[in-house]
Amino acid sequence: MDIYDLIKDEERISFIGMCKNAGKTTVLNEVIKKLHKKQKNILLTSIGRDGEELDLVTNTKKPEVYIYKDDYIATAADLIKYCDITKEIVESTGIYTPLGEIIIIRALSDGFVQIAGPSISTQMSRVCESFKKHSKGKILIDGALERKSIATGKVSNVAILSSGASYSLDMEKTIRDTIYTSKLFSLPKFEIGLPEDFNRENYAKKYYIIEDGSLKKSEENIDLKEIWAKESDIDNIFVNGGLTDAMINPLLLSNAKLEGKRLVFFDGSRILIKYENFEKLKQRGLVFSCIDTINILAITINPFSAYGNHYDSGIFLEKMQKRTDLPVIDIANKYRS
Amino acid sequence: MDFRQRENIGFEFIKSKMLPATPFGMELIKNISPFKKEEEDILKEELNNLNKLSKKYDIVKADINAVRRIFMQMKDVRGSIKFGTENILSDIELFEIKIILMHMEKLKPLIEKLTQNLTLTGFKIEALKDAVDILDPDGRRIPAFAIYDDYSDTLKALRKKKREIEIKMQESEEAFEGLKDKRLLIAVEEEKEERKIREELSVKIRPYFGILLSNIEAVARFDLLLEKYRVSKLYPSCMPQITEDVLILKDTRNPYICDILKEKGLEFTAISIDMSIGTTVLTGANMGGKSVTLKTVALNTYLALCGFFVYANVASIPLFDDIIMIFEEAQSVNRGLSSFGAQIVELKNLLNIIENKFVFAIFDEFARGTNPKEGEGIVRALVALLNKKRALSLLVTHFDHIAELSGCHYQVKGLQGVLEERISKALLTKSNDDAKIGAISEFMNYGIFKVEKEKKPPKEALMICRLLGLQEELLDILNEIN
Numbered sequence: 001m002d003i004y005d006l007i008k009d010e011e012r013i014s015f016i017g018m019c020k021n022a023g024k025t026t027v028l029n030e031v032i033k034k035l036h037k038k039q040k041n042i043l044l045t046s047i048g049r050d051g052e053e054l055d056l057v058t059n060t061k062k063p064e065v066y067i068y069k070d071d072y073i074a075t076a077a078d079l080i081k082y083c084d085i086t087k088e089i090v091e092s093t094g095i096y097t098p099l100g101e102i103i104i105i106r107a108l109s110d111g112f113v114q115i116a117g118p119s120i121s122t123q124m125s126r127v128c129e130s131f132k133k134h135s136k137g138k139i140l141i142d143g144a145l146e147r148k149s150i151a152t153g154k155v156s157n158v159a160i161l162s163s164g165a166s167y168s169l170d171m172e173k174t175i176r177d178t179i180y181t182s183k184l185f186s187l188p189k190f191e192i193g194l195p196e197d198f199n200r201e202n203y204a205k206k207y208y209i210i211e212d213g214s215l216k217k218s219e220e221n222i223d224l225k226e227i228w229a230k231e232s233d234i235d236n237i238f239v240n241g242g243l244t245d246a247m248i249n250p251l252l253l254s255n256a257k258l259e260g261k262r263l264v265f266f267d268g269s270r271i272l273i274k275y276e277n278f279e280k281l282k283q284r285g286l287v288f289s290c291i292d293t294i295n296i297l298a299i300t301i302n303p304f305s306a307y308g309n310h311y312d313s314g315i316f317l318e319k320m321q322k323r324t325d326l327p328v329i330d331i332a333n334k335y336r337s
Numbered sequence: 338m339d340f341r342q343r344e345n346i347g348f349e350f351i352k353s354k355m356l357p358a359t360p361f362g363m364e365l366i367k368n369i370s371p372f373k374k375e376e377e378d379i380l381k382e383e384l385n386n387l388n389k390l391s392k393k394y395d396i397v398k399a400d401i402n403a404v405r406r407i408f409m410q411m412k413d414v415r416g417s418i419k420f421g422t423e424n425i426l427s428d429i430e431l432f433e434i435k436i437i438l439m440h441m442e443k444l445k446p447l448i449e450k451l452t453q454n455l456t457l458t459g460f461k462i463e464a465l466k467d468a469v470d471i472l473d474p475d476g477r478r479i480p481a482f483a484i485y486d487d488y489s490d491t492l493k494a495l496r497k498k499k500r501e502i503e504i505k506m507q508e509s510e511e512a513f514e515g516l517k518d519k520r521l522l523i524a525v526e527e528e529k530e531e532r533k534i535r536e537e538l539s540v541k542i543r544p545y546f547g548i549l550l551s552n553i554e555a556v557a558r559f560d561l562l563l564e565k566y567r568v569s570k571l572y573p574s575c576m577p578q579i580t581e582d583v584l585i586l587k588d589t590r591n592p593y594i595c596d597i598l599k600e601k602g603l604e605f606t607a608i609s610i611d612m613s614i615g616t617t618v619l620t621g622a623n624m625g626g627k628s629v630t631l632k633t634v635a636l637n638t639y640l641a642l643c644g645f646f647v648y649a650n651v652a653s654i655p656l657f658d659d660i661i662m663i664f665e666e667a668q669s670v671n672r673g674l675s676s677f678g679a680q681i682v683e684l685k686n687l688l689n690i691i692e693n694k695f696v697f698a699i700f701d702e703f704a705r706g707t708n709p710k711e712g713e714g715i716v717r718a719l720v721a722l723l724n725k726k727r728a729l730s731l732l733v734t735h736f737d738h739i740a741e742l743s744g745c746h747y748q749v750k751g752l753q754g755v756l757e758e759r760i761s762k763a764l765l766t767k768s769n770d771d772a773k774i775g776a777i778s779e780f781m782n783y784g785i786f787k788v789e790k791e792k793k794p795p796k797e798a799l800m801i802c803r804l805l806g807l808q809e810e811l812l813d814i815l816n817e818i819n
Binding site: 089106 | 412428429480483503506528
């Protein structure tokens with residue numbers, strides 16, 4: 001499976017990693033290289049800074065992205081000195097991060113770059129809009145781990161998920177969690193119109209009943225177990241924020257009738273419950289849906305661990321592939337790292 | 338006047354309606370303050386410019402929109418300029434300076450045309466072509482900046498060499514790994530050469546900073562002028578005449594209060610007043626809007642002194658050194674003083690200032706908080722003293738025997754001239770007291786008028802008592818003892 005074929009029709013692609021050293025940057029480099037070979041330019045930015053792969057203090061092992069002449073980047077001003085391309089400044093965006101203003105630069109030569117983009121999704125949208133003024137190339141977004149949530153609807157529609165032996169000593173766990181993550185991102189979409197005044201202050205409750213496609217405000221706190229204890233007309237409930245195991249345990253222990261009932265989330269990253277609990281609820285007929293979904297194009301795997309416990313690459317690939325319909329790509333030895 | 342007072346009279350409201358297009362204009366508006374006596378010429382120039390713009394705005398609208406479009410793209414580069422006067426600028430700073438220089442280049446003919454057509458004065462954008470050329474060696478005038486090859490032959494040669502290696506690196510994985518370090522060495526050389534050029538550019542561009550800053554200042558003032566025009570359209574307005582010592586406002590309004598009333602479905606009654614050196618006293622019924630009058634006069638005077646149009650049909654405003662308002666405000670009570678104590682402290686301050694400065698002093702029910710007998714005495718003495726000073730003073734008071742001492746006396750019309758019969762008829766259909774009060778206020782005339790000397794004060798309080806059906810017993814005793 002050639003990675004270029006997967007992304008060739010997409011406008012914006014996010015790169016998400018399960019952990020450090022999952023090979024996300026390797027995949028990103030591979031995509032940029034493939035696009036360059038097809039004479040296609042890219043516009044590259046990231047969600048915040050890829051902190052977990054880069055140690056600013058010790059300055060060890062900087063994963064660097066190699067881009068080509070006429071590609072564009074959006075990165076924070078303080079990181080420009082680490083980019084060894086010949087630079088042409090084309091825009092100062094007025095978006096500020098702890099590492100300085102986000103600057104859009106056109107590469108006048110090939111070279112290595114370091115990227116720290118905006119960490120707020122509205123700002124990311126603005127950067128993407130600005131990008132479009134400069135080039136028609138594909139927008140690539142290097143997504144940091146802890147902000148998986150940003151790789152959703154507003155910012156990007158498709159993503160490549162990278163996983164690897166560095167995630168866990170236990171290959172089974174790595175596979176299970178990777179598949180779970182890919183499922184969470186690709187949950188069915190549920191359309192609701194969030195009200196214009198939607199914010200933490202106006203909507204402070206944990207759950208809201210969805211009626212006729214919009215949130216119904218009520219004074220009382222909703223208890224999932226009670227509301228679905230008997231036959232109920234209430235089918236869809238919006239979860240305002242994250243869903244944890246503690247919140248879901250009473251429901252699991254109850255006899256609530258969950259067949260055909262649905263929980264709606266902002267996006268898959270809000271589902272923080274254990275995989276077992278997720279499966280149990282699904283088996284009882286509960287449907288998980290998201291307002292923003294993201295289409296995972298492929299899972300890449302890296303059998304090499306930064307901590308020494310490498311997996312057998314053949315078994316890893318086979319087991320992972322068995323659990324998903326998505327293409328699984330082994331990056332070991334295949335791509336420049 | 339502090340922020341709270343400016344907010345109270347409605348000046349901050351006017352500011353909030355201004356939508357400057359540049360960060361420079363925004364800053365000017367944020368810090369706006371009255372012109373000083375020695376700035377009279379500048380104030381008059383500002384008002385004249387505004388007047389000319391106002392008269393021909395529709396004719397030059399297209400050009401103004403073109404100017405605003407450029408304004409909206411301007412970023413505040415003054416930080417970079419300041420940094421650059423002593424330091425070496427980064428690529429980003431050079432980029433931003435180049436962009437603003439290019440904006441200025443585009444603005445220059447537009448502003449020139451406008452100032453010519455409108456005969457405006459004081460808005461000069463000076464040419465900076467040489468400065469732009471430094472940052473745009475090939476003259477393409479595109480909004481981007483790089484340390485261009487044209488700056489040095491060494492740089493050009495290094496980049497050519499680097500490029501050749503990069504192309505080879507693209508051939509294969511082995512080539513990439515094999516040539517990576519070689520490329521890096523040239524990239525380091527390139528960076529060294531770029532640094533040298535950055536330093537040269539910083540030094541070369543520095544001498545133009547003075548002109549650039551004065552251009553920015555002109556942009557800021559032009560932006561402000563456009564916004565002054567914008568708010569002049571909120572309600573009918575006119576150019577104020579700046580006078581020696583006469584204050585005239587004909588049919589004046591306060592947009593802040595107008596808007597509040599509008600929300601309640603009510604209309605603001607325009608006020609006319611003229612004052613000269615000495616004291617002017619305003620009296621009148623409760624519910625009559627005396628405070629509104631004070632705020633309206635204060636606001637429009639303040640606007641004129643800041644070079645705005647005045648919300649009136651005719652306006653003459655003296656160039657005061659200071660407008661001092663002594664209002665009973667919660668703020669002074671918060672400072673731990675009783676409201677009376679706070680007012681006395683403010684008065685002390687005012688009487689000091691009044692000796693050396695030309696002041697407009699405004700009092701809202703001064704000494705109301707103390708006992709009426711002493712209060713009246715104090716206000717009488719105050720009026721007598723202020724009569725002797727070269728200042729304009731406007732006082733609202735409830736006390737008797739104040740107006741007779743003042744140079745001029747205004748009264749809120751209130752219910753005067755309205756037959757009691759007519760009001761009581763209207764009240765017949767009103768069931769509760771709130772509705773009755775509402776109905777009475779509909780008859781209330783909020784205008785003010787000049788009272789001839791010797792005229793008896795109106796007896797409206799009693800009429801309101803009767804209309805609202807206060808117990809006969811009390812009213813009878815009232816008549817009896819008075």
